[in-house]
Amino acid sequence: MSVIFSKTSGLTETATHYCPGCTHGIAHRLVAEVLEELGLLGETIGCASVGCSILSYNYLNVDMIECSHGRAPAVATGIKRTVPEKTVFTYQGDGDLASIGTAEIVHAAHRGENITVIFVNNAIYGMTGGQMAPTTLAGQKTTTAPEGRQPEFSGLPLKMSEMLAQVPSASYVERVSLHHPKYIRKAKKAVLRAFTCQMEHRGFSLVELLSTCPTGWGLDPIDSLEWLEANMIPYYPLGVFRAPEEV
Amino acid sequence: MKGNEALALAAIHGGCTHFFGYPITPQNEIPEFLARELPKAGGLFLQAESEIAAVNMLYGAAAAGARAMISSSSPGLALMQEGISMLAATEIPCVIVNVMRGGPGLGGIQPAQSDYFQMTRGGGNGDYRIISLAPATLQESAEMMQEAFALAQKYRTPVFIVSDGMLGQMMEPVELNKSRSKERVAEQPWILTGHHNNRSPRTIKSLRLDPAELEIHNLRLQEKYKRISQAEVRFEAYREVDAELLFCAFGSTARIVKNSVDDLHQKGYRAGLIRPQTLWPFPALAFRSLPKSCRSVICVEMNCGQMLDDVKLAVEGRVPVHFYGRCGGMIPEPEELTARALDILSGDSQ
Numbered sequence: 001m002s003v004i005f006s007k008t009s010g011l012t013e014t015a016t017h018y019c020p021g022c023t024h025g026i027a028h029r030l031v032a033e034v035l036e037e038l039g040l041l042g043e044t045i046g047c048a049s050v051g052c053s054i055l056s057y058n059y060l061n062v063d064m065i066e067c068s069h070g071r072a073p074a075v076a077t078g079i080k081r082t083v084p085e086k087t088v089f090t091y092q093g094d095g096d097l098a099s100i101g102t103a104e105i106v107h108a109a110h111r112g113e114n115i116t117v118i119f120v121n122n123a124i125y126g127m128t129g130g131q132m133a134p135t136t137l138a139g140q141k142t143t144t145a146p147e148g149r150q151p152e153f154s155g156l157p158l159k160m161s162e163m164l165a166q167v168p169s170a171s172y173v174e175r176v177s178l179h180h181p182k183y184i185r186k187a188k189k190a191v192l193r194a195f196t197c198q199m200e201h202r203g204f205s206l207v208e209l210l211s212t213c214p215t216g217w218g219l220d221p222i223d224s225l226e227w228l229e230a231n232m233i234p235y236y237p238l239g240v241f242r243a244p245e246e247v
Numbered sequence: 248m249k250g251n252e253a254l255a256l257a258a259i260h261g262g263c264t265h266f267f268g269y270p271i272t273p274q275n276e277i278p279e280f281l282a283r284e285l286p287k288a289g290g291l292f293l294q295a296e297s298e299i300a301a302v303n304m305l306y307g308a309a310a311a312g313a314r315a316m317i318s319s320s321s322p323g324l325a326l327m328q329e330g331i332s333m334l335a336a337t338e339i340p341c342v343i344v345n346v347m348r349g350g351p352g353l354g355g356i357q358p359a360q361s362d363y364f365q366m367t368r369g370g371g372n373g374d375y376r377i378i379s380l381a382p383a384t385l386q387e388s389a390e391m392m393q394e395a396f397a398l399a400q401k402y403r404t405p406v407f408i409v410s411d412g413m414l415g416q417m418m419e420p421v422e423l424n425k426s427r428s429k430e431r432v433a434e435q436p437w438i439l440t441g442h443h444n445n446r447s448p449r450t451i452k453s454l455r456l457d458p459a460e461l462e463i464h465n466l467r468l469q470e471k472y473k474r475i476s477q478a479e480v481r482f483e484a485y486r487e488v489d490a491e492l493l494f495c496a497f498g499s500t501a502r503i504v505k506n507s508v509d510d511l512h513q514k515g516y517r518a519g520l521i522r523p524q525t526l527w528p529f530p531a532l533a534f535r536s537l538p539k540s541c542r543s544v545i546c547v548e549m550n551c552g553q554m555l556d557d558v559k560l561a562v563e564g565r566v567p568v569h570f571y572g573r574c575g576g577m578i579p580e581p582e583e584l585t586a587r588a589l590d591i592l593s594g595d596s597q
Binding site for chain 2: 043063075087103
């Protein structure tokens, strides 16, 4: 009997702490599979950021460093500028990247840092208990927006990919979704393109992964996937926002 | 050579390979010098978008094996404290220079020593200590800068160089020890290199959700701090042997105090000086065995009384501890110090 599928060696044997239905597991697997397929697992340094994914170093089979809230792109900059031959990535949530870490992500793009950013956007602060994020949709209820986000009070959700695509030195920016196998296959291609971009010294690459947070959203896993499709994709359109010409 | 440039050149000769900077007065000559000279020496200069980013770049670079440093001035150091706490927790060797200016808030840009607390009390969160080297001359600035990298490596810890706007901007001849420039960072078992598929992945982290595990980590750090406290205390004692009045001052203030000590001797009074060269670990032992002649101590600082706390703790109430300070960027004159000393010596301590 031939083996037609096996778990990627990019993931460790440790069981994740993520909630049932959370798409972090899928996002981890995509990163792990891509790094394995590119033969980069042994030559990669990852930057874990504050949020549910802070413990990602327990699950990803690469050297990793833990970063303070929002600072992963600056830490990645220091690493990449020291060992430019290594593959360096950050794995950041939307509370981390789109709120406390806006300066660091904008300026990593601004400098055209040759790093890859995996940006998990689930429109909420998951780890701290479901508070409003800059990415929380209008009307979406959270523990700090109990009546739903009111745009006239808290503004409209921040579109990070569109924003970062405007940065002159950004190289590759794409938004994909993890709510359905068909989209997950596209997401994997995006992650592959982002890491390839880094291997080819093309500079800053970012993939935004629309993700679910069933616990934070107060929905079961299936309803969460449907909610993502019905609510997030219309506001956060999928697609490539910036790409170097040959990619 | 200007003080800030002496520090920057000494850093290159100390083997510094990576510098991350952000403009702030009065330390700008350090990043400017290194932007010019570090690439020529095969190193990297990168301007960060903020002090917060600079300290995190330092963290990443040093974690990947760079002999790295950053510099800033007081309000910039305040911004870096989150990262410094992280560097202490993860035990990353690196050097951080503070060319102090007046505070609080934006304060001013003239020399001050009002970051003594920030440099010795752990401005960031958690139980940690940072070695703080306080030079008083440009020669000592250069020597301490080179030594800072060695201490950082030896103890796997960040090291502060505590300078100020006066030392940073003044000019003095400096003789550099160039023999150290070829020292390299040895391959350490914690540096992030990628696991090359021949070892398990390495993680540099500070998060320990299990309280028992965090306590063990913290107590291990405390053990290290204890070793540093025992081995790395430095101070200069000047005319202290038969002193009736003992000054305590650090950095540029100590230079002014020396003038006053000499002046008092000429007037027939026995005064001496204890100059801490390490602010942490503080040279408490210099005060544990006060000369029998000593009747009082006076702490002089360019702030409103910060090192004073450590002096009082060290003197343990055996003699009165007085204070004289100027702040906001005002620099004390030797005559002011002499007048204050004469008041104390004549018994009019108020």
